Amino acid sequence: MDLQHLLFITLISLIACCIIMFLVWLWAKNIKNAGVVDVFWALNFPVITVITFFLSEGFETRKLLICAMFLIAELRLGIHLWQRVIGHLDEEEGRYQQLRKEWGDKANLNFFWFFQFQAISNVLLAIPFFIITANPSPQIATWEYAGIAIWVVAFFGEMIADRQLAEFKKDPKNKGKVCDTGLWYYSRHPNYFFEWLTWMAYFIFALSSPWGILAVISPAIILYLLTKVTGVPNNEEQNLRSKPVAYKKYQETTSAFFPWGKSQEER
Structure with a gap:
């Protein structure tokens, strides 16, 4: 594994992502909707994938x-977020509206750094992706098969959770109610849980590659961001503002992140 070449690929990926986010920030500033950052955060990964695939020197399979x-x-x-955000560009999501209010006159500048x-x-x-694609070993190892299996569970879990929530919101009868059916019965944020599990799959996959243990940084960062920064906290605040009584009861009986059974109080 050529460390210098690996750093070169990382640098090229960083430059590409920063340029994309600068252009997205200009667009968001013009339309006054910072929510588009979520879409392009997801779509930056395919950009990294293409760059790395053509520049990395690992085993082709x-x-x-x-x-x-x-x-x-x-x-x-990215497509799921595109459908959710692009459908109402004239209406910024609540969490970004709140940030805009808190930042006041410095909102545009702060959003610039937020996007970067x-x-x-x-x-x-x-x-994990950089490490895995640099691995020259011609044999697919047990850890890699385990990573694929976990990824399949995570992919379909997140897709099902997103679809269940979208279907719930489509029904006018559910306005002001909390989605607590399907996977949402077991977790208040099953979509975030399975997103994190996806990154755990990449970490597991990377364990058979040189320096693979360093890949643990990805699920660790995702877990921190989702549970402490931009995921669960912002979503919970928004739900408590829009449906305080119903969501408070939901909080008391349902796990915030990891899917568990209902609390004793619910039973």
Whole structure:
């Protein structure tokens, strides 16, 4: 594994992501909707995938496997977010409206750095991908098969959770109610849980590659971001503002992240 070449690929990926996020920031500033950053955060990963596939020097079959996993998962997420955000460009999501209010006159500048941080996070999270595609070993190992199996569960879990929530929101009868059916019965954020599990799959896959243990940084960062920063906390605040009584009861009986059974109080 050529460390210098690996750093070169990482740098090229970072430059590409930062340029994309700068252009997205200009667009978001013009339309006054910072929510588009979510879409392009997901779509930056396919960009990294293409760059790495053509520049990395690892075993071709392994490259095809991990590139396919990366592309399928992130394109699905990007398309899902595109449909959710682009459908109402004239209405910024609540969490970004709140940030805009808190930042006041500095909102545009702060969003610029926020968007650039997303680009940096793209590259940090892609560390397993860089490591895996540089692995020259011609044999697919047990850890890699285990990673694929976990990825399949995570991919379909997240897709089902997103679809269940979308169907729930489509029904006018559910306005003001909390989605607590299907996977949402077991977790308040099953989509976030399976997104994290996807990154765990990449980490497991990377364990058979040189320096693969470093890939743990990706699921660790995702877990922190989803549970402490931009995922669960922002979503919970928005839900408590829009449906305080119903969501408070949901919080008391249902796990925030990991899918568990209902609490004793619910039973």
